[in-house]
Amino acid sequence: MGETPFMLTYSYEAMVPVEVGSGSLRRDCYTEEDTVVNQMLHLDLLEETRKNSQLRLAAYQQRAARYYNKKVKGHLLKVGDLVLKKVMPNTKNPQHGVFGANWEGPYKIKSNLVEMALSP
Incomplete structure (x- = not known):
């Protein structure tokens, strides 16, 4: 789908445990004001991100089906042909x-049945 489930839920990417314990550019450049502004922006775009993700999923499913x-x-099959019927779990003898x-x-x-349904 192109997005992580965390991103689709919370509208921002999760930090890897390595980033939490050690210094990284993402942690070093952190400011409270920028975070609030970015979070509001991501929340505004979250619905669009989810729709794009659903479109990519639908396209993938169509490609897989094709x-x-x-x-x-x-x-x-014609009249007179011999066929086998699959035994379904609810009709299978448990013994x-x-x-x-x-x-x-x-x-x-x-x-x-198709010919019978089409005939007047």
Whole structure:
């Protein structure tokens, strides 16, 4: 997302423990007035920072979905084809344990619901 969760929550970057214990430019140039002004400025821009972060996240998810969907191959099923049905956890027999079947079937396709829905 480009921003740390701390930045999105508190509108400024956290200090690394090494910076707290030893001297650093960030600590040496600290002034109370500048901090207050900078914090108000960051609070004004915080909402924009969060929106930009959400946009980057949405763009990343779209790229990941596009990459995944390129690899998926569709299969056209016709009436009369044999198919297997995945056994879901709520329908799995608990007595079979880990050695239970993952698939049920084979089942034969009797009708195409899409064609039935489109016909008048």
